[in-house]
Amino acid sequence: MSTPLSRRAFLGRAALIGCSAAASPLIPPVSLAAAPWDTRIVVIILRGAMDGLDALRPYGDPALAEMRPDAMQSRGDAPELAGGFALHPALSPLMPMWQAGDLGFVHAVSTPYRQKRSHFDGQDILEAGTSTLGASRDGWLNRFLQELPGVASETAYAVGRGEMKVLLGAAEVSDWTPDAALMMSPQALRLAEMVMEEDPAFHAALSEAMALSDEGQGIMAPENPIERDMRATLRGAQHVKIAEFVAGQLRGDTRVAAFSLNGWDTHSNQDRHIEQSLGRLADTLTTLKEVSGADVWKRTAVVAMTEFGRTARKNGTGGTDHGTGGAMVLAGGAVRGGRVLGDWPGLSEADLYERRDLMPTGDVRAPAAWMLRAAAGLDRSVLERVVFPGLDMGADPGVML
Secondary structure: OOOOOOOOOOOOOOOOOOOOOOOOOOOOEEEEEEEOOOOOEEEEEEEOOOOOOHHHHHHOOOOOHHHHHHHHHHHHHHOEEEHHHOOOOOHHHHHHHHOOEEEEEEEEEOOOOOOOOOHHHHHHHHHHOOOOOOOOOOOOHHHHHHHHOOOOOOOOOOOOOOOOOHHHOOOOEEEEEEOOOOOOOHHHHHHHHHHHOHHHHHHHHHHHHHHHOOOHHHHHOOOHEEEEEEEEOOOOHHHHHHHHHHHHHHHOEEEEEEEEOOOOOOOOOOOHHHHHHHHHHHHHHHHHHHHOOOOHHEEEEEEEEOOOEEEEOOOEEOOEOOOOOOEEEEOOOEEEEOOEEOOOOOHHHHHOOOOOOOOEEOOOOHHHHHHHHHHOOOOHHHHHHHOOOOHHHHOOOOOOO
């Protein structure tokens, strides 16, 4: 295992740079924090629970053929990785990153959440970074900033649909979201989410509508001529606009960014829905690399996380239900990629969690903690006690160069 590199201590005063535009309640906000240090950290929350077994397919496990026979049919289109894994075909554009060592994965990970597989609870504990629900009002990325000297806010914006909980806390940050022509208040959207939480089909439909809004095609967009024209100018790429904005800020003083991508709640017709969502993720990562430029990209570490995995078997509508173990994505020139980390538990029924889900063998917080340690040199005890309370980071997996 490699020893984490200690970066320069924070020096001088920090600046927070934000930019805002007319907000959409359905476009996830981007939160940014700036400080005079070297490594850039980007956290992407994949809302709705990404199916790690589909995104990163374990073809080396003989039980996959029985659990996911449809995945075997497209094996020839799935780019092969190390250790018996392959990418979903929609992630093929990321193969140059894998080959360059700028892309990696951690499989069979989860938060400590093991209760009723609620999106709200799962996302709360993921972004709080705690072992139990309600243990902290702060987000783990904000607590990380609080432990670093010289971090101060010059500008703060709260624009768009709510806030990124991962960055909530005493350390002030700036919020930004691109224009959108959708008319739904944050309160109304939250109410809709709560009402639909207990009905997977309705919740998945809402998730799809939110993902469509990310492309300027939301079903709740107004239909008068002026607003149709506005929507047409937005079509195709709110996630790309977000990535472009973040990459542009990373070229300056910004060192920390967090945003979310919607559309991962695939209760039915998963083949179609996850292909679209993975395509957006691939677009986002490639845009971050291209727009940030080679010099900044080599000092950037991206982690994409989701609240929980999905069931090992598909359901009767061609989808998957809420599960437990899943996968996380690591990208950037500062990460040691070209590897699939994690202890693979197996897919035979006896190996599954509650005989239905991928068994988590690692805590999703641990790779993130090692990333933060390498970036800023925080003491391990601070990461385990303050940033991620209750975490045992375990041995250093060497996620960073």
